[in-house]
Amino acid sequence: MAGVYSIIEKIYNLARKPFSIYQTFMLPKISQQIQIDKEIAKKTIKNTYFFVILFMFIEVVLIYWFREEIIEYFTLTNVSLLKNLLIFSLIGIVLVIVNCPIFLYLTALDRKQVLMRISLTAPVFGIIFGVAFIYTFGITGSIFTVIFIELYYTVSLLLIYKKDKLTK
Numbered sequence: 001m002a003g004v005y006s007i008i009e010k011i012y013n014l015a016r017k018p019f020s021i022y023q024t025f026m027l028p029k030i031s032q033q034i035q036i037d038k039e040i041a042k043k044t045i046k047n048t049y050f051f052v053i054l055f056m057f058i059e060v061v062l063i064y065w066f067r068e069e070i071i072e073y074f075t076l077t078n079v080s081l082l083k084n085l086l087i088f089s090l091i092g093i094v095l096v097i098v099n100c101p102i103f104l105y106l107t108a109l110d111r112k113q114v115l116m117r118i119s120l121t122a123p124v125f126g127i128i129f130g131v132a133f134i135y136t137f138g139i140t141g142s143i144f145t146v147i148f149i150e151l152y153y154t155v156s157l158l159l160i161y162k163k164d165k166l167t168k
Contacts, residue, residue: 007074030108088143095150102157
């Protein structure tokens with residue numbers, strides 16, 4: 001069954017790549033703008049991130065529509081299970097749509113210490129909840145774990161952003 005999860009993981013990681021590309025290209029510009037005016041940086045993120053959201057929406061819809069063909073490209077076994085896992089994994093992509101601009105902004109603000117704390121605690125929670133979810137739900141529990149970690153990461157980033165917004 002590990003091979004089954006590996007297929008979904010490959011698709012999921014590939015689907016997440018546009019976020020990494022966006023952050024890599026935008027971080028220097030946003031960091032520079034934050035030194036001048038935070039509102040300009042926020043406006044730049046807002047103006048450019050629309051296109052990322054649009055691209056990701058199209059990507060998620062295409063993955064959903066062609067899920068069977070995508071799965072069958074990798075394997076012809078467990079297609080029904082893999083289609084369901086792929087649909088669940090798209091929830092994680094939607095969560096990343098929310099956390100990506102916040103992560104970019106907080107990174108540009110040089111909030112590396114708090115971001116590192118979140119990044120170090122997420123895998124610990126992932127292991128703990130992964131064991132429980134996989135034991136309870138089988139291979140589907142691994143996807144629930146991914147969704148849980150993305151949710152944890154998104155909520156944590158939102159709380160930090162809100163806290164920074166209130167204190168400054």
